[in-house]
Amino acid sequence: MTSDYARLLKQDFGDLKAASESWQRVSEEMETAFDRHRTKVTGPLHADWEGDDAEAALTFLEDIEMRLHVARTEAMTIAKTLGTTHFWMEQSQTDLRNAVRSAESEGFVVDDSGAVGEASCEADESPDEAKSKLDRMKRFQDEIDTAVKDARKASADGHKALSELRGDLMDRSNKHMAAESAADAQQAMKDIGVQGPQIPDNPKDAAAWWKALDDDTRREYTTLYPERIGKTNGLPSDVRDDANRLRLDQELNFVEGSDQAVPGIPEDRHNLQVLKDELDKRDGATGSKRLYLLDFDEFEDGKAVIAMGNPDTADNVGVQVPGTGTTMDSTGGQLNRLGKLQRSAEEAEPSESTSMVYWLGYDAPEVPVAEAPNLAVAGTGRADDAAPALRDFTHGLRASREGDTPAHMTVLGHSYGATVVGDADAGGKGLGADDISVVGSPGMTVDRASDLHVGADHFYSGVAGDDPIRQAQGLTLGPDPNTQVFGGTRFSTDTHGHSGYWDDNSKSLANQGRIIAGDKPDKAMYAPIQM
Structure with a gap:
């Protein structure tokens, strides 16, 4: 029987x-x-197909996508x-070969079993x-034995790793296949x-690190470590989108059918499902309307960072930070606002492309009610916590930029989101x-x-x-920013209430579009200083 030594010495790998x-x-x-199926098949069907038959068919088609994920991983x-x-x-x-050559060069012989002896x-x-x-002789024998031992360990480790994979793509009873596949890959x-x-x-x-990797390593990291790649600011937006969609499906697959008695599971599943549903509705979108999932967190109220249009290539980039009461359930409405801001910017500068980013990367204060007073909305604590993350994100967009020409970047805030923007820009760099x-x-x-x-x-x-x-202006979160003493430019608005700033055909929306496009808005009279 051929020894491991003899096989290793001559093996062609x-x-x-x-x-x-x-x-x-x-x-x-x-x-x-998967990408082709999502954008060319289920995406358009999600947008146009309704009814019981549609629901049944889409469930089957999404199962196919899940299995493509598993096969990929x-x-x-x-x-x-x-x-x-x-x-x-x-x-x-x-x-091994080096050890044998060294032994033979000093007059020793190595037999077919790998034993070193005197000539x-x-x-x-x-x-x-x-x-x-x-x-x-002992030194050469130790080197030979160690090389064979290392080869045996490499073989055993490889066998153990491959044994982790279940290979049960045809098992339709396994409802956690994608989650198990991800866990098996890590093990x-x-x-x-x-x-x-x-x-x-x-x-x-991080951007420089990614650029230095070869294509094979990039694909490997994106597939095997989607959470780490998806959350890293500075990496290309299309890469983060790919990684985060993979992670979203894996995490949703994990919580589906989980014991509803486990604390947090119902909320986690709800947030993941809401996010997936909103993305699914728009999977057929192309060009500037294509969505890029740049980050998410399913816990508690949920967090999501979604770009409409690729911010790495657009001429103008707007980052919209929402305010009080924003949760994962707000995703659909916030994406509608994003679309309006994008359209308004493109109307201001038709020859330029615009990407808009919805940044719910923080825990927005809850809407206070009489039964549950909420002091978070009156203090800077949530903004202080959010500021470093927002700074890291916007600097990441600068780092992931393609080409030598930087985008014109505008950071927008509404309600408490404006407080977050102010806190973030005032601090750090x-x-x-x-x-x-x-x-x-x-x-x-x-001030x-x-x-x-x-x-x-x-x-x-x-x-x-x-x-x-x-x-509430001028009370606990800083002076009213619409007064002359505060400085800056107050632009004209013609909408009503706290949530009308995105009304179609309004000056409020048009002026925000002009700012995003790098133009000047129509000015308004300064608000009087409240005493």
Whole structure:
């Protein structure tokens, strides 16, 4: 029987390398098939097809998409496992061959079992020479034995990792297939000693790190570590969208059918389902209307960061921060506002493209009611907590920009979202924005527009005459930003109430569009200082 030593010494690992590359191509094909199916099949059907038959058919089609996800993840896991096993087996072979060559160059022989021996025995060698020879023989034997041991471990680790995969794509009774596949992939990576991507914390550094990776490694990280890739500011928006949609389906698959007695499960599932439903409705959109899921969090009220149009390539980018009472249930309405702002900016500058981003990356204060007073809406605590995350996000958009020409970036805030914007731009290195525009702001956490990094010349505010927020301006969140003493430019509004700033064919909407496009809005009279 051929020994492990003899097999390792002569083994050709070309087939192992080819198999790894083939499985990676399978994963890539599954990724492409999923994207095509989502955008060309289920996306348009979600938008136009209704009724019992539609619901049944879409459930079946979405099951196909889930299985494409599973095949993508497991194929990439197989590819990485085979590739890693190939690397360590080849490294062990190199170590073995080096040890054998070194032993033979010093006059020793290595038999077919890997045992090191003397080629001949010299009768006149001194005790010291004999001891030295024995020491060298032991050293070479240890090197040979270690190389064979390392190869055996690499093989065993690879076998264990592959055994984690269930390969049950045809088992329609398994309701947690995507979640289990993701967990199996992580366990397989641990089995073969892969730690995953080492991503820098700074968005600019993260962008440079990503650009330095080869395409195969990028696909591997996106498929096997979707949460880490999807949450990293500075990475390309299309990459984050791909990773986050994969993660969304995996996490939704995990909570579906889970024990409803487990605390938090109903809310988590609800938030995930709401987000998926809103994305599904728009999956057939293309060009500037295509959505990019840049981040999400299903816990408590939920968080979501969604771009309409690719912010990495658009001429103008607007980041809209919503205010009090915004939860995951608000996603549909907020996306409608995003579409209106985008259209308004494109009407202001028809030759330029605009991407709008909905940034619910913080825990917005709840609407206070008599039965449950909420002091969060009157303090800066939520804004203080949100500010670093918003700064990290906007600087990430700067870092992920394609080409040498930066986008014109406007950060917009409504209600308490304006307070978040003010807090974020006043602190740290600011938001890196060209302009800030707020509506219905209760205060910006600063005394003057000049206290913002963006400066008074690039700060714009608007407030409706009958907006109830005016009763709270100047109280606890900073002075009224619509007064001359605060500074900046107050633009004209012709809408009513606290939520009318996006009414179609209104000056309120048109002026926000002009600001997003880098133009000047129509000015309004300054509000009187409330005493």
